[in-house]
Amino acid sequence: MNPIRKQRLYALVAILIGSLLATWLVISALSENMNLFYSPTEIKVAELNEDTLIRAGGMVKTGSIIKDTNSLNVVFTVTDYQNDLEINYEGILPDLFAENAGVVVRGNLNTDGSFKAIEVLAKHDENYMPPEVAKLMQEDS
Amino acid sequence: MIKKWLIEMGSPPLFYKWSTKILPWLFISAILILGIGLFWGLLFAPTDYKQGDVYRILYIHVPSAILGQSIFMFMAFCGFINVIWRAKISGMMLKSAAPIGVSFTLLALVTGSIWGKPTWGTWWVWDARLTSTLILFFIYTALIGLHSTIDDKTKADRAVSILSIVGLAIIPVIKKSVDWWQTLHQPSTFTITSSPSMSPDMYQPLLICLIGFYLFFALLLTLNLRNEILERERTKNWVKQLLGGVG
Numbered sequence: 001m002n003p004i005r006k007q008r009l010y011a012l013v014a015i016l017i018g019s020l021l022a023t024w025l026v027i028s029a030l031s032e033n034m035n036l037f038y039s040p041t042e043i044k045v046a047e048l049n050e051d052t053l054i055r056a057g058g059m060v061k062t063g064s065i066i067k068d069t070n071s072l073n074v075v076f077t078v079t080d081y082q083n084d085l086e087i088n089y090e091g092i093l094p095d096l097f098a099e100n101a102g103v104v105v106r107g108n109l110n111t112d113g114s115f116k117a118i119e120v121l122a123k124h125d126e127n128y129m130p131p132e133v134a135k136l137m138q139e140d141s
Numbered sequence: 142m143i144k145k146w147l148i149e150m151g152s153p154p155l156f157y158k159w160s161t162k163i164l165p166w167l168f169i170s171a172i173l174i175l176g177i178g179l180f181w182g183l184l185f186a187p188t189d190y191k192q193g194d195v196y197r198i199l200y201i202h203v204p205s206a207i208l209g210q211s212i213f214m215f216m217a218f219c220g221f222i223n224v225i226w227r228a229k230i231s232g233m234m235l236k237s238a239a240p241i242g243v244s245f246t247l248l249a250l251v252t253g254s255i256w257g258k259p260t261w262g263t264w265w266v267w268d269a270r271l272t273s274t275l276i277l278f279f280i281y282t283a284l285i286g287l288h289s290t291i292d293d294k295t296k297a298d299r300a301v302s303i304l305s306i307v308g309l310a311i312i313p314v315i316k317k318s319v320d321w322w323q324t325l326h327q328p329s330t331f332t333i334t335s336s337p338s339m340s341p342d343m344y345q346p347l348l349i350c351l352i353g354f355y356l357f358f359a360l361l362l363t364l365n366l367r368n369e370i371l372e373r374e375r376t377k378n379w380v381k382q383l384l385g386g387v388g
Contacts, residue, residue, distance in 0.1 A: 008225045016306055023310040027321075035323040036268040057323060094262030096191060104266075104325055121261045126330045128196060128339040130187030 037104045040078060040085040043115075050109050056085055057104040057123065065099060078103060078115075086114040096122035151228045153370045154379045160363050171360045175353030182346035189343075198256045200347060204354035206249035209277060210312055212242035212358065216284070217309045220302030230366075232298025233373065235305065236288055237365035241358055243281035250274060261325060269318035270326035277315060280308040294373060 037057030056078060064077035078085045087105055102123030107116045149155045182200030189196040216238050223231040254264045284301050291297035319328045331337045337344055374380045
């Protein structure tokens with residue numbers, strides 16, 4: 001490689017490193033805020049103000065979903081397997097909302113420590129399989 | 142041998158002649174493989190145990206998202222060659238690839254949004270994966286915009302080359318976003334370290350679709366590049382001869 005090309009190569013590598021470094025700095029500065037939601041444990045530790053609008057996320061605890069028969073009210077518990085958070089919600093739930101599935105809710109804390117959600121989003125996991133396979137796996141476990 | 146071939150490919154008239162020969166093959170294979178992949182995935186692959194048929198959009202969404210990122214890496218590679226060796230064709234390739242890359246990125250965003258509404262319950266959420274992909278889309282538009290503001294094509298190529306290398310930093314962020322932060326977007330189904338968490342009769346068509354999308358990209362790139370060559374070399378004799386002295 002002739003000297004001029006070598007010089008250009010160094011310049012480009014310097015640009016790339018600079019760009020990566022800048023991105024890394026921005027990301028580490030934003031780091032906490034890059035998370036879409038807080039886990040129940042983080043919410044418990046944070047001692048949040050009641051009218052702060054936040055997103056909470058975790059798994060819907062098995063057997064915790066209580067649907068009101070006369071309205072769209074629903075109460076369920078979100079867990080990160082360390083702490084639980086009780087969620088109150090009135091509205092239509094997404095199709096993938098289920099026990100033991102990931103969920104992200106937006107809303108604020110009530111005075112009694114439960115959570116008043118104004119939006120419930122279902123989080124999909126990375127597993128894909130046909131219904132027959134899912135059934136077999138359930139039988140195995 | 143390889144060096145000679147590279148130099149030949151770097152010459153616009155020779156590339157033009159050579160690409161005329163491979164174009165029909167590229168066309169047939171792209172349409173055929175893409176067709177097989179999409180038919181298989183959209184009609185014959187089994188339904189998902191949780192999502193039902195909605196999941197089938199991934200046969201378009203996943204390859205588009207992968208292509209959106211690979212094309213960017215390809216462009217940065219062209220940019221690298223263009224800055225160091227000043228090969229004219231690398232600048233043309235860079236320019237020709239940009240509109241294709243931005244289209245695939247947009248397609249990934251749109252199909253993801255369409256999938257998100259019924260599964261997540263929202264069209265859009267500002268999580269790390271979605272936001273970083275949107276940034277990639279904006280970088281693409283910036284590259285295209287920058288190229289069109291500079292009249293001197295050689296200078297435009299060089300400016301875009303450097304910007305594409307700067308922009309390369311977004312790629313690892315997109316890739317790792319689902320691991321570094323809590324996102325609504327699910328983590329990767331396919332990883333190097335473990336077997337895919339998708340059943341084989343579902344990922345086989347996805348693989349075919351992915352190959353089909355790459356071939357389709359190669360086809361579009363060749364077509365775009367041929368136009369770019371003709372436009373930039375329109376004053377040269379070989380183009381005039383080729384077009385029979387018209388224009």
